[in-house]
Amino acid sequence: MKYISKTVLVLSLVSLFTDIASEMLYPVLPIYLKSIGYSILFIGILEGITEVVSGYGKGYFGHLSDVTGKRVPFVRFGYALSAISKPLLSISQVPFVVLVSRILDRIGKGVRTGARDAILSSEATNKTKARVFGFHRAMDTLGAVIGPSFALVYLYSHPNDYIFLFYLAFLPGLIAIGFTFLLKEKKDQPIQRNLTKQNNSLFNFLSYWKKSNPNYRKLVVGLLVFAFWNSSDVFLILKSKEAGLDDHLVIGIYIFYNLVYAVFAYPLGVIADKIGLKTMFLLGLGIYAIVYLLMGFVQSSVLILLAFFLYGLYAAATEGISKAWVSNSIPRSETATAIGMYTGLQSICAFFASIVAGWLWFLFGAPVTFIVTGVFAVLVFLYFFFIKIEEVSNI
Structure with a gap:
């Protein structure tokens, strides 16, 4: 743990409490929306719209963070928006109010993501980034264990009482905001000298694609093709529900998935620093393909549990690894823009992924949805297997 600085620890605690708040609601929200009459197609559209908003924010505010040379204000304001x-x-079951709440949460994610990941990247070298990002993901995902666990206990004693749970989720969000005030801005923060605030138009961050190096573009193309078919985890939750599992068991399995993710994120990050980020990412992608092909046919609760265990391994082997890989492909002064643009476009792809998944499910059922996704994951695996991506000096 000698590579984990105070700044990384504080950011990880911020993410921990934010995720406790978010994940108290995430596995409950699709069940709640279905209980008040919303269709799976509407849920898919809702998730897609919020991901587009988040995606734009990640790109724009990541670019703005690099241009201004500031990180902490973006982190602090972003987490505050998500909390409120x-x-x-x-307040209301009206679709517009539900949409506004989800959009505010995703705007907050968009504001903070690029700046936060740039801070994490600056706290590591090319040879230690996987473990730093892995530690952050582990703490973040630990919140995804604690949050749903609390929701499970609460709903067990207060069945279907979702409303008060939404109020309770505000408390850990406040704690997260408090931790952001322990962060300090670095005085030697690099700035993108070739860009100015005046040129920072609403979509100017997209111009980074032409300015970026070929390695970044090759990497991001593959990641985005995968993102286009990687629909929201909501569909895994709904598949478990369709297989006959009750609400408590569905939430319990989701907690189990996040526990696996949290436990393995840091160790797999350490291993990735030794064997290579590409090798670890390919391993995770292969596991993902197996999970989705399996979920296309599974009906047994035991096999669903196995699928969620493997899904936790996939997440641990790819989520933090992909950001570390991206940050190693570009200069340090471009980190927030590069990661912001990638994660922003990733979110926009997730919009289409959720729409397509909801459409496939609506027309052909769950098996086709999961099998098609699994097949495309195999194709992306082959793409990464054959291409070569070089690292740049972390300067």
């Missing part, structure tokens, strides 16, 4: 979005879900 939680109580809004309790």
Whole structure:
């Protein structure tokens, strides 16, 4: 743990408490929306719209962070927005109010993501980034264990009482905001000298694609093709529900998935620093393909549990690894823009992924949805297997 600085620890605690708040609601929200009459297609559209908003924010504010040379204000404001979005879900069941709450949460994610990941990247070298990002993901995902666990206990004693749960989710969000005030801005923060605030138009961050190096573009193309077919985890939750599992068991399995993710994220990050980021990412992608092909046919609760265990391994082997890989492909002064643009376009692809998944499910059922996704994951695996991506000096 000698590679984990105070700044990385503080950011990880911020993410921990934010995820406790978010994940208290995430596995409950699709069940809640279905209980008040919303269709799976509407849920898919809702998730897609919020991902587009988040995606734009990641690109724009990541670019703005590099241009201004500031990180902490973006992190602080982004987490604050996500915190205040939680109580809004309790106000009304009207689709517009639900949408506003989810959009505020995703705007907050967009504001903070590029700047936060740039801070994490600056706290590591090319040879230690996987473990630093892995540690952050482990703490973040630990919140995804604690949050749903609390929701499970609460709903067990208060069945179907979702509204008060939305209020409770505000509390850990406040704690997260408090931790952001322990962060300090680095005085030697590099700035993109070739860009100015005046040139920072609403979509100027997209111009980074032409300015970026070929290695970044090759990497991001593959990641985005995968993202286009990697629909929201909501569909895995709904598949478990369709297989006959009750609400408590569905939430319990989701908690189990996040526990696996949290436990393995840091160790797999350490291993990735030794064997290579590409090798670890390919391993995770192969596991993902197996999970989705399996979920196309599974009906047994035991096999669903196995699928979620493997899904946790996939997440641990790819989520933090992909950001470390991206940050190693570009100069340090471009980190927030590069990661912001990648994660932004990733979110936009997730919009289409959720729409397509909802459409496939609506027309052909769950098996086709999961099998098609699994096949495309195999194709992306082959793409990464054959291409070569070089690293740049972390300067």
